[in-house]
Amino acid sequence: MTPPKTISRQTKSSELDQDYKWGFVTDIEADVAPKGLNESTVRLISGKKNEPQWMLDWRLRSYKHWLTLGAEEPRWAMIHHPPIDYQDAHYYSAPVQSKKLESLDQVDPELIEAFNKLGIPLAEQKKLSGVAVDAVFDSVSVATTFQKQLEEAGVIFCPISEAIQKHPELVKKYLGSVVPYTDNFYATLNSAVFSDGTFAYVPKGVRCPMELMTYFRINSEDTGQFERTLIIADEGSYVSYLEGCTAPMRKTNQLHAAVVELIALDNAEIKYSTLQNWYPGDKEGKGGVYNFVTKRGKAAGVNSKISWTQVETGSAITWKYPSVILQGDNSVGEFYSVALCNNFQQADTGTKMIHIGKNTKSTIISKGISAGKGQNTYRGLVRIQPTAEHARNFTRCDSLLIGDKCGAHTVPYIEVRNPTAHMEHEATTSRVSEDQLFYLMQRGIDEESAQYMIINGFCKGVFQELPFEFAMEASQLLKVSLEGTVG
């Protein structure tokens, strides 16, 4: 094991882009695994977490499978990047903590401060009202708030590393049940080296008393972040879960390959919202996070519902398709997305709706905004299996172009194997219209504000699916991300 090293502030922030206000580095002692990926890396991570044998075995199976893939990432997406050297990254980094923490008072004040700067207060007296937060710093969860109140309701909300210890039966049953470790290159990698993430279980008939939130922060340099999130909504339960993500400004690219699995049993509902604001790289396209994420939910039970809402403004590259397997009869799947590509950002994002059960219904609303030299692709699959009698899908993909050097692409796949299906697909591509701008300006609104109003209006159908505070933040985020491109 390497000795702990201190992440310094030597990366000169003056060399970096100043527009990304989340770009600070926290000076904190970190326990970092040596660079490189091999069997001993996997064993080291598992050992750090003191994991049971079954977990280590699963990781090793994943790692062996990953070796058979020959470092060949999926190539079908409309994204371009230099080859990634998987041996040139750290697969584990954790803030050094001398012992297991009993309360927030024992968390390193530097860490608390880091989250305060991000607007995520963890200190007891300033907790976000009505939102339970799990804070993940680099590879590990550093704090989870409101655990007592949640326990009283029977809700389990904790780092997944803790769930592996305390609730092995649930983790064993559901981990990999929606996204198997063989699913795709990045999911396989994640299954081998995931370091932490969030676990939530909402028992039968319980309406989770507050929003659950995880805030992910990458701090260390050259560190991959591989979280694993598993959310189970038991029969008749409801949970709304939010995630936010930021990273410091670095000149090198950082790999983020998360896996999220959701399971909704009979009459259960999961609402999953994401504000993804990883560092997008500078104006010349240098640096930024590679966000290669597999998210999938199984609407396993009758009348179950899974709803994804994502606002993707960050990352140099986003490769992400939050999907729903509509297995239960009458189950519902929804996907609401705003994806923004500015400067040299690239996004290939969309969803898959796999209809298996009868009377299943899915809705897809995708809003892509391209500015600068950004390239934005919507890629979505709607598949109606022979068993899915009377399935319905509604898809709407709108693209908005700002400037004349960006691109918007729409790649819908529709596979219908049952004649009773009812499918609707609408797509538009537009620019901010001069008539709309003039109308707003004629009423006294300045050009820049008028542009934001129009862009915000374009995203309205997605923003209104977000919890209220998040919707406000999303529209702010959009504004910050577009600064300098309009007006």
Add this chain to the structure above:
Amino acid sequence: MLEVRDLHVSVGDNEILEGLSLSVSLGEVHAIMGPNGSGKSTFTNVLAGRPGYTVTKGKVAYEGQDLLSLTPDLRARAGIFLAFQYPVELPGIRNREFLRTALEALRQAHGEPKLSVREFNKMLDEKAREMEFEPDLMKRSVNEGFSGGEKKRNEILQLSVLNPRLALLDETDSGLDIDALKVVADGVNRFRSPEKAIVLVTHYQRILNYIKPDFVHVLIDGRIVLSGERDLAMELEARGYDWVREGAESAAD
């Protein structure tokens, strides 16, 4: 308050206004009438600063300022309001929020304090009632899915909320049935005052039965060829535009 001198305006290679002059003082209502394609809408759009028009010659002074050098938002803040002939739809922007943002922009420019949401809503609801405006339309996106009449009523509602100094009404009467026309005209008449001025552009005399102008001008081929008082509108209604055109041509000879 408004002095237009020898205004020449082109769209592409096409000269649309060919030396228009007009002088408007506070408290006055001017009606500009003319056949299709005479340049009526071009005139109001150029005053409001719509892009796509090139002023090749002439001057416009508004309250002593060079109007043509201002961007559209600054013209609006200086008190110019255009009621659009074809109001555009703004998806995802709620009517109420839109009006509040616009009013705040104007108030801020005039150094007035912010209105509270409650004060604003109270004022807006009152004005909406005057315009017989369905409350539901306030919650909807601006003009989206509105009928032609609702769009025009929305324009006059905005006029009443934003309370400018110079109102330019571009064919506000077109596409309105008689009941809606009355509501719209009542709205304009409420706005009318010795501190305001109105330039109203129309094809038909009908609206002038409700909004009585102080002056009527006939615009043909990009120039005002005849000006008079209200009875000129009646004469136009009875005789059409051709006799004016002929008169203008013979006068030019």
